[in-house]
């Protein structure tokens with residue numbers, strides 16, 4: 001959409017090419033999921049477009065960004081460098097891309113771990129990130145893609161279940177928020 005072009009031009013410079021491609025995938029997928037559930041489509045697209053805006057900075061740059069904006073970094077985010085781009089992304093979306101909508105900033109902040117009791121935009125972005133067309137490695141992708149348009153909570157439950165299993169198999173530290181999110185959503189999971 002024309003209104004997103006200035007942001008797209010900026011992101012094209014801030015991100016590497018595969019990440020920019022992924023970002024467009026998430027933008028369109030978030031728009032589609034929003035349509036299916038009667039949510040504000042441009043708002044979901046904008047959140048999708050910006051969700052990984054801090055992904056291609058260094059860990060040090062992300063730490064500095066948090067510090068300068070008085071945002072606390074957890075021990076888990078210090079230890080697991082894959083996590084901080086979500087929180088840093090929300091800060092960057094606000095100060096660098098002039099986003100004032102708190103729902104969009106929140107959806108960006110929680111897009112990696114999820115959290116208990118997410119609002120509709122949070123779920124749309126979390127799910128779009130996992131199922132966008134460029135993703136091909138996740139287990140149960142066909143099921144999760146179908147659920148995205150039918151039942152957001154069941155979809156969340158399945159993605160969190162598969163993500164926890166993946167993280168466990170990798171043997172890395174699992175962020176407490178990811179576990180809490182799964183505990184919240186697991187009751188919605190449909191047996192596969």
Ligand code: DGI
Nearest residue numbers: 052080082083111112113129172173174175178
């Ligand atoms: O930024 P993307 O690659 O598009 O996707 P994302 O924001 O979901 O980040 C995925 C990465 O985050 C992946 O490397 C796994 C990691 N991750 C997600 N939850 C946890 C986690 N890593 C740790 N250590 N603990 C978690 O709970």
Ligand code: FE
Nearest residue numbers: 051052111112
């Ligand atoms: Fe991300």
Ligand code: FE
Nearest residue numbers: 022051052129
């Ligand atoms: Fe992403």
